[in-house]
Amino acid sequence: MKEKEREEIEKWIEGDESGTEMLSRVSSVRPFLFPPPLHRVPLRVGNVLELVGPSPSAKTQILINAAITSVLPKPYGGLDHLVLFLDLDCRFDITRFSQLLIHRITQHGTDSYDQALYHLCMARFLYVRCYDSFEFLHTLRTLHRRLEKEKEVQGVGVHVLMIDSIGAFHWMDRASMFLSQRETSKKKLFLQTVSEAVVQNIRKLLQVHPMLIMATKSVIFGNRYSTASNEVKGNMEERCSKNMTRNHQNFQYREYMPSVWQSFVTHRILVHSSDEHPGTINHQNSSAYLLEWLLPKLSFPDRIVVKDLVGWCLCPIIMYLLRRDVYLMIILAVAVNKLLYLVK
Template identity: 40%
Template sequence: MQHLLAGCSFSHQVWHEVLPWCHSTAALPGQNDEFIAWLTSAIAATPRCLRRRLTSITILTDWWLCKHRNGCIFHGGNPSASRAVNDILEESHGRQTRSSRAPKNPVERRGGELQNPSHGRGGAGGGPPRDWLSVDETAAAFLSRSLSTRPPILLPPPLHRAPLRPGNIVEIAGPSGSGKSQLLLMSAVQCILPKEWEGVYFGGLGKAVMYIDLDCRFDVLRLAQILRKRIAAGCGSVHHEEFETDGSKDKFRLFESTLFSDCMKRFLYVRCYNSSELIAALKSLKSQSEARNEIFDIGVYFLMLDSIGAFYWIDRALQPTRESKGKTLSFQSITETVVQEIHKFLQLQPILVLVTKAPIYGEGITTSNDFQRGSPKYMSEDSTPLGYPKREEERNGSCREYMPSAWQTFVTHRIKLQDLAQEPGFFSEQENAILSVHTCEWVQPSLNSKEKFYIKDDGVGLIQ
């Protein structure tokens, strides 16, 4: 039963679609987590006004997972996550419809007489104590409202395989040069571009982005290059022909510069040089979003951190000290504070969080004698300087996990990038150059597929 409710990949897909219905920011149940313990922590992390919805949807989902599993075993059915989600949706709608038909002021029979239970006791504010039990909306209305406030976010390739929603925490891991920052910039351009501008369709979100640079490698010229390429691609099919026939290219340049400046107003950049500045920036996230909302009528929709492990060695080198409240200041406590600040803002305003993570460990730790014994004469391609065979994850360039458990359980989606430097490059006719090839793999949720892509002037291109 534990594996069915929380351990298998099928239940993970169902929970990934169901939990956003109740605006829950809780992480998905892990394979090693006990379901009751996960549910208790999820309810505690959910605002009080949403706990009843979370509990009801969780119980209904558990029941349908068991029913769907029995149908596959005893009736020869095929497992389908989409069908299970639709069944849960229909059942929730039916239950809310039946409850809405019930009288809103129920009566109880005591001693042969009909009595109103609200008589004789005053609720909060002098009202009946059971007013909070009355149904204010159906499940269909609740789901339509939830989906309208939290629509699925479709990012450009290769981040388009799994549907993302506000409230998700996406970790993009990979070594240096694998394209992590390029994917962040491409997603930022997708967010700040409007969906439509003066009759020209661009397909953006028209929202604000807060980009927190932790490793001081942000390239504003690269951001401007991708944004101008996207604007030119959208304008080229419509306005180029109109402006060239009119003979006024200045009008096109004015249109492009106006749209460019309008998009850059929605990009908020913050540079941090240590963990204390990062925590201060996260604490000011609410005020920054409110200020943007007052000025531009648009709040922060994307939060980007590049990269989360930039201060790992600095924080590890610090001696544990005591803060004013008696809490020990260490790398573990700093990470927990970062998670708490992001979680607090998610409860107030759902946003999509995109975080990059670079490896901090090499393939092994060696000494001076190891380098002498590790010469190419005595080493094979798939061995370490100590002569031991490399593990598969080391040959693939994957990084060893170093973030604390508080961060690992906070992340809802994981993507692993890799730079295929050993393979021949990809010749792009558009760029007229040979470009390096990278791979993208969804680890959580596991999609069991790798996509190859290359980085070009206007973003990222997939290799079919």
């Protein structure tokens, strides 16, 4: 026993990693330094952050801002990592992401932006679209090889996995529970089984690729009950107390995801529209939203304003497209995606 302990001590003294490997290991343990509104609580690899709120409530916008921070190099205030974005809602707007990325790049003192930097950041943003739970599960099972390949090609790994939105297939899977017994078992999806498979595959992936998980989830109910329904609300609160979450502003939503996913979540933020309407700021349309930390519970909310950047971003984007014809494919891809979404 003493000989074994001695060998372990000698092995520890000799060291089994280089300085680069040590710095990479230490940096992965440090919390992510995201800008507001994700600055209140330190987020680390292995954490699962859930953004809940009605649609629309800027949940995807928060993911986009966090993704841009992740893919930007450190001199530009970024984290210098890859981001994997799983679009389950099939409504992601790549032009919006491009506009915000250009906006962040041009914030560093120049009117024009570095095209090479733009290419680098766009290459670091990995996008996958899934149309049902089968594709989602298949994607999770095959992500290991893709992440390894991207790390070899780009020299950095994926540290943030984003899922928008995690409950997109909930109702389709729930409807499949009522299929006839004559249907094949492959067509039957049970909510608990699907959620268990999703959580299990993500856990396996985190063991090989430590990442921060960020997922959005749309709620079922609206954000406010009318005054005329106060009596009905009072009678229903006692029955729904186990399945209902309520904050101090009387915003209520029903939790519909299975318990296996709820227990998997380590951090949760409630996002909803604010009563204060910012209106028009510098000829830009804008909307205000409130963010409240539910897990861990924080007593003070954050207020964010989402501006429409289409007007001021239009000119530099057009100039860039004229210089680079390849980016016309972006517009074509967006048009095709929207057409497929309408057909679906």
